[in-house]
Ligand code: SF4
């Protein structure tokens with residue numbers, strides 16, 4: 001159980017360090033689980049349908065939508081904000 005908690009914690013840290021959620025529209029079946037799972041009601045399904053990244057300043061990068069999508073549609077893409085050019 002502790003191992004699970006630690007793993008969840010590690011996943012969360014990784015998600016927080018990442019940038020934003022990006023969909024692979026071709027895999028999405030529009031089930032809506034992602035939108036349903038989002039704690040702040042971002043319509044992730046709509047983004048997935050359009051194939052658009054979730055560029056929403058409200059996004060907590062909690063990773064719930066990524067973890068719960070049954071089709072593996074969603075992933076985090078890192079921003080380059082902290083990378084020196
Ligand atoms: S949970 Fe996955 S398959 Fe379902 S609507 Fe969201 S992105 Fe599409």
Ligand code: SF4
Nearest residue numbers: 038059060062063065
């Ligand atoms: S990462 Fe969290 S807050 Fe952001 S869209 Fe997904 S479920 Fe919502």
